[in-house]
Amino acid sequence: MKLTGNVAVVTGAGSGIGRQIALAFAAEGATVAVADIAIEGAEAVVAEVERSGGTAMAVRMDVSDEAAVNAGVDAVAARFGHIDTMVANAGIQIVHPVEEFPYEEFRKVVDIHLGGSFLLTKACVKHMYPRRSGSLIYMGSVHSHLASPLKSAYVAAKHGILGFARVMAKEGAKHGVRSNVICPGFVRTPLVERQIPQQAADLGISEEEVVSRVMLGGTVDGEFTTMDDVASVAVFLASFGSAALTGQSLTVSHGWHMG
Template identity: 75%
Template structure:
């Protein structure tokens, strides 16, 4: 198995993309920490993995709290003895035209995505650096490269994550730690489903046009990226054997953005 005995910390893993990544990692042999603010969901996700014969633990983690992040990561390291892979996946989406974008909502989104990625990185490398090994994986987006209307907070945060990941490729290299970003196109998660009527109302177009023209209009085949697509890229990055692949963004987006 590609990730045999690999210890992975995954945030936002009680549902959506994070949950699918956790299950995929476990099937490939990893020991998985399901980190989430939703402990009921995290416990269930971990129990499901254990029910399939995998090894998983639930960790309560508010990624906007340095204390909570440090405590959670240390808990994982104490149980499993090390941290091999970090997947910084926790996130939300809020859309508004900028003139109506409440500042507190802008800060909330950026704090969860960008500050959360920073805090998780800081906590994980403390365990990776002494071992001279590790893989930092950040959940970016096509919006790490491309802008979209109504998403000032999300686009700014995802651009920031790309910069953080590239900086960590340079800082982590001498410690044997790789750093890469997954930048998916639109993945049909509850987060994206929620955006469809919101964008239709804000843009004054039909929900069908939001999907076909806004979300999938630049793809080569009018197809959504799947959560399984993203999870397979995460396995590839976690299991890659050298620093040859670091500081990169991989864009599973059906050709929406061609890096």
Template identity: 75%
Template sequence: MSELRGNVALVTGAGSGIGRAIALAFARQGARLGICDINEAGAAATVSQIEEIGAEAIAVSMDVADEAAVERGTEAVAARFGRIDTMVSNAGIQIVHPIEEFPYAEFRRMIDIHLGGAFLLTKACVRHMYPQRSGSLIYMGSVHSHRASPLKSAYVAAKHGILGLSRTMAIEGAKHNVRSNVICPGFVRTPLVDKQIPEQAEKLGISEADVIAKVMLKDTVDAEFTTPEDVADTAVFLAGFRSNAFTGQSITVSHGWHMG
């Protein structure tokens, strides 16, 4: 029997990309899913794919930067399935500028979605996890949780902040048997990354091919992109781990881009 059989997981940003891959991997392991996304059509499409493999899921419209929307969405998942066992805080965007040109409103938007969204979702989910004395909090960090890159002051700041939030939750959650960990992928070829390639080419004055070879993949061991499935496999491991022995950690999935 799968170790995720009956597990109720709430995944944000699950209407596409890494979030969808995680949701499908959980579904294949027998989990029941709350598919949360600001893109309602994308969330519905993910639900359809999950139902095709015989698992249960509901689509939830959620802007993770809106506290009321996060609260409503979390309660909808709990009402449908009776509990919440796993939180995957994955929703995110990317905006790149050199700092002298970075509009403060866009910086705030990045922080509100990545870090603020993780905070709000955690707050909503632990209200269900603490009374049942179990749960797994999984945050989507990045290699940029550990390393910096030009043009990404907001993203790097937010992803570093997620490490701090997760580590705090490992301590606060321990007495409730709730674990907290961060997945830190390298570059994954999603629409979010595809959008960055021409943007960085323009900002850095290099070709798109050089952005891929000399910026995104230059420090990997094999010049390969991380895949959504690589990240999803890691999330399945974290959700199914059976004790507090594994908490407060960050797992880097990056073809060796960041080691340590």
């Protein structure tokens, strides 16, 4: 198995893409810390991992709270001895035109996506650097490279994650730590499902048009990216053996963004 002996911390892992990454890591032999602000979801994923013969622990973590992030990461390291892989996946989505975007909501999106990535990284590298090994994986988006209407906070945060990950590729190199970003297209998660009626109302089009034109219009085949697609890339990045692959963004989008 590709990740035997690897200890991974995955945020937002109680549901959606994070859950699928946690399960994929465990299937490849990793020990997984399932971190989520909703502890019930995290515990359910842990139970799923354990039923399959894997090892996992649930961690309640609000990624915008530095004390909670530090305590959660330290608890993982104390239980399992080390941390090899970090997946900063926790996120939310709020959409508005800029002129109607409450600043409090803008900051919330940025704090969870970008601030959470920063806090998780800061907490994890103190365990990785002494071992001179580690993989930092960030959940970006096609919106790390492109912009869409109504998503000023999300696009700003995802662009910021790309820049931050590249800084970590340079800072982490001398400590044997790699840093990369996964940039999915639209994945039909509950987060995306909630966007469909919101965008239909804001754009004055049908929900079917939101899916076919706004979400999938730029793909080569009109297909959603799947959670399995994203999880497979996360396993690849976690198991990659050298710094030949660092500071990169891998776009998983059915050709929506190429390059």
